[in-house]
Amino acid sequence: DTGVSQDPRHKITKRGQNVTFRCDPISEHNRLYWYRQTLGQGPEFLTYFQNEAQLEKSRLLSDRFSAERPKGSFSTLEIQRTEQGDSAMYLCASSPLRGGGGTEAFFGQGTRLTVV
Amino acid sequence: GNSVTQMEGPVTLSEEAFLTINCTYTATGYPSLFWYVQYPGEGLQLLLKATKADDKGSNKGFEATYRKETTSFHLEKGSVQVSDSAVYFCALSPTGRRALTFGSGTRLQVQP
Numbered sequence: 560d561t562g563v564s565q566d567p568r569h570k571i572t573k574r575g576q577n578v579t580f581r582c583d584p585i586s587e588h589n590r591l592y593w594y595r596q597t598l599g600q601g602p603e604f605l606t607y608f609q610n611e612a613q614l615e616k617s618r619l620l621s622d623r624f625s626a627e628r629p630k631g632s633f634s635t636l637e638i639q640r641t642e643q644g645d646s647a648m649y650l651c652a653s654s655p656l657r658g659g660g661g662t663e664a665f666f667g668q669g670t671r672l673t674v675v
Numbered sequence: 676g677n678s679v680t681q682m683e684g685p686v687t688l689s690e691e692a693f694l695t696i697n698c699t700y701t702a703t704g705y706p707s708l709f710w711y712v713q714y715p716g717e718g719l720q721l722l723l724k725a726t727k728a729d730d731k732g733s734n735k736g737f738e739a740t741y742r743k744e745t746t747s748f749h750l751e752k753g754s755v756q757v758s759d760s761a762v763y764f765c766a767l768s769p770t771g772r773r774a775l776t777f778g779s780g781t782r783l784q785v786q787p
Contacts, residue, residue, distance in 0.1 A: 562718075563718070590773060592773070592774065592775075594775075599779065599780070600779050600780070601679075601764050601766070601777030601778050601779050601780050602719070602764075602775070602777050603777070604774040604775065604776070607773050607774055614773075615772070615773070615774060617774075650718075650719070652719075654773075663709075663721045663724070664721070664775060665721075666711075666718040666719040666720070667718055668717065668718040669718065
């Protein structure tokens with residue numbers, strides 16, 4: 560088990576372009592989360608999946624953002640018409656289905672997006 | 676709403692010094708509390724956690740006690756090492772929810 564894997568690790572895009580990030584969770588982890596982290600701040604929750612169902616979305620997730628987890632395994636996060644304010648580190652995390660709110664989330668190393 | 680407040684960094688200590696990083700929270704109900712650590716070039720890792728009042732989480736010489744009366748979860752270590760240099764994040768998971776709410780992080784620099 561190699562942990563949570565994210566691809567790409569870095570992405571530079573021009574303003575207005577669309578970008579898509581991929582996250583492969585730890586196998587058999589039913590829960591998958593996306594967070595966004597800007598410089599000097601802690602991660603901010605974006606959205607959460609349990610298997611293929613998207614159960615929670617933050618108000619931070621504007622209409623330009625969409626996330627999918629079609630087969631309950633890997634997930635994609637797409638940002639349409641990128642803006643400079645979207646520049647951040649996008650983190651994916653996963654956790655097993657068992658356990659309550661104290662269950663540990665395992666984080667990937669993130670995808671750093673720079674919008675120029 | 677839910678929020679976590681951490682002491683601002685950077686915190687600079689000499690090796691073998693005592694460490695305290697303060698964390699207070701605002702949440703309804705009985706959240707679970709966590710400390711995550713981010714070493715240079717690595718992803719966030721869980722350091723320790725506590726799921727109910729008066730629980731003490733501990734790992735790698737670090738400790739934190741869930742204090743509901745003061746809504747705090749301060750991180751302590753008796754003797755820090757250079758290898759402890761990292762960014763430390765306090766976080767909570769509200770009752771009945773899965774999403775974590777993080778503080779802004781505290782950078783620790785330990786000098787030999």
